[in-house]
Amino acid sequence: MDGDRPLRLITSSPVDRLARTVEALLVVASQPLSADELAAAANEDPERIETALRLLAERFAEGRSGIVLEHVAGGWAFRASREAAEACGRLFERPVERGLTAASLETLAIVAYLGPVSRPEIARIRGVAADSVVAGLVERGLIAEAGREEGIGGAVRYRTTPLFERVFGLESLSQLPRLDDVGEDAVEIRARLETVAERRGA
Amino acid sequence: MEVRELELDLDAFEGPFDLLLTLVLKEELDLAEVDIAGIVIAFCERLAERGELDLEACGEFLVLVAALLELKARGLFPDEEAELLELEPEEAAEELARRLAEYRRAKEAAAWLAERLEGEGDRFFRLGPAPLAPRVERRLAPQEPAVLVAALRALAAEPPAVSLAHLELRFPPVSQFLERFRALLGRRRVFDLDAELDGMTRIEQAVAFLAVLELRRSGEVALEQAAPFAPIRVRRAESETERRPAWTGTARSA
Numbered sequence: 259m260d261g262d263r264p265l266r267l268i269t270s271s272p273v274d275r276l277a278r279t280v281e282a283l284l285v286v287a288s289q290p291l292s293a294d295e296l297a298a299a300a301n302e303d304p305e306r307i308e309t310a311l312r313l314l315a316e317r318f319a320e321g322r323s324g325i326v327l328e329h330v331a332g333g334w335a336f337r338a339s340r341e342a343a344e345a346c347g348r349l350f351e352r353p354v355e356r357g358l359t360a361a362s363l364e365t366l367a368i369v370a371y372l373g374p375v376s377r378p379e380i381a382r383i384r385g386v387a388a389d390s391v392v393a394g395l396v397e398r399g400l401i402a403e404a405g406r407e408e409g410i411g412g413a414v415r416y417r418t419t420p421l422f423e424r425v426f427g428l429e430s431l432s433q434l435p436r437l438d439d440v441g442e443d444a445v446e447i448r449a450r451l452e453t454v455a456e457r458r459g460a
Numbered sequence: 461m462e463v464r465e466l467e468l469d470l471d472a473f474e475g476p477f478d479l480l481l482t483l484v485l486k487e488e489l490d491l492a493e494v495d496i497a498g499i500v501i502a503f504c505e506r507l508a509e510r511g512e513l514d515l516e517a518c519g520e521f522l523v524l525v526a527a528l529l530e531l532k533a534r535g536l537f538p539d540e541e542a543e544l545l546e547l548e549p550e551e552a553a554e555e556l557a558r559r560l561a562e563y564r565r566a567k568e569a570a571a572w573l574a575e576r577l578e579g580e581g582d583r584f585f586r587l588g589p590a591p592l593a594p595r596v597e598r599r600l601a602p603q604e605p606a607v608l609v610a611a612l613r614a615l616a617a618e619p620p621a622v623s624l625a626h627l628e629l630r631f632p633p634v635s636q637f638l639e640r641f642r643a644l645l646g647r648r649r650v651f652d653l654d655a656e657l658d659g660m661t662r663i664e665q666a667v668a669f670l671a672v673l674e675l676r677r678s679g680e681v682a683l684e685q686a687a688p689f690a691p692i693r694v695r696r697a698e699s700e701t702e703r704r705p706a707w708t709g710t711a712r713s714a
């Protein structure tokens with residue numbers, strides 16, 4: 259073996275080197291990093307970061323690696339592969355979503371679709387006081403305060419957090435399905451109500 | 461079948477139906493917390509177990525549940541109740557339909573979220589608080605030691621003494637002018653003060669004027685001034701009459 263020559267395991271093209279830097283940044287980050295954040299940290303062009311991310315996405319894919327690169331909550335993050343989920347589950351549980359009740363999910367849905375939205379508004383839609391449910395969701399970090407309603411003493415408004423998007427595997431809130439059939443619902447419900455009213459009148 | 465003995469197992473309450481009613485009427489249990497649909501389901505299950513339709517029980521149950529629903533509705537919308545009463549029946553129906561649709565939409569969204577959570581439950585990731593961004597270090601441009609030395613030398617140099625000359629007031633002694641005026645009066649009986657002051661500094665003029673006043677006080681001279689700001693004439697006092705106090709020219713002429 260030629261002792262003078264440095265040992266090189268990988269021939270490093272610039273993109274390869276950048277990919278390793280991005281990989282390192284994603285490992286130390288506790289939250290998803292956007293391409294711009296990665297570009298700033300790596301002191302690189304966002305376009306080249308995108309190229310490096312594509313390379314990493316191929317390398318860290320389901321079925322190929324225990325670590326998977328995913329685009330989530332407006333950024334890029336590493337997570338465990340799904341096939342390792344069972345083992346991960348034996349190590350720890352995902353406390354954020356443990357014991358999310360139907361009431362919590364309804365409230366979460368209202369905040370996700372209508373946010374920023376205040377507690378009185380949530381209570382009006384759900385028909386029950388929302389205080390404890392909202393407090394629980396804030397504690398889990400799934401929703402957070404986002405200003406107040408206009409006017410003096412306006413109620414605190416809430417919106418969902420990046421953690422919400424991450425837990426539910428959403429790239430952004432725009433990935434939530436559109437609930438366009440709501441208009442039909444109103445018509446249908448009204449028709450039913452009218453039928454009942456007619457019968458009563460008869 | 462006894463409706464009142466219907467066993468309930470709800471989130472907010474566990475026990476027989478009549479206990480629930482008692483607690484609600486005593487306001488020890490908030491109806492808003494009670495899942496009335498759960499009560500209906502429990503009753504229907506019980507009914508199904510029986511296998512026969514107990515009309516009397518059904519009737520009683522309907523009355524009780526309707527009362528509970530009304531109580532709960534009133535409790536949930538205390539203010540909006542009045543609002544709804546003001547609406548025309550047509551509008552009220554529309555408002556109600558709108559609200560029900562809104563709630564149904566929330567329920568559908570919640571169902572989607574629940575399904576999503578189920579599907580994404582096997583995604584494990586690391587969670588932690590966001591670390592602080594490093595402080596931006598403000599780097600200095602490379603510096604020449606000689607430049608630094610020069611800068612320090614300039615700072616270390618003794619600063620030039622600041623002249624306070626312009627602040628200093630030099631008062632020549634009054635005696636100097638007393639002697640000068642006495643000598644003058646030795647040669648001439650009268651002199652014009654302004655002519656004597658000509659060419660002096662303000663300070664010297666002021667002190668000279670003090671000397672004149674001093675001479676006047678001791679009765680050595682008499683002063684004349686025709687009008688305010690007119691030239692002051694200083695005259696040697698020669699007689700006793702002229703030694704009386706006279707501050708102005710008019711006093712002298714009187």
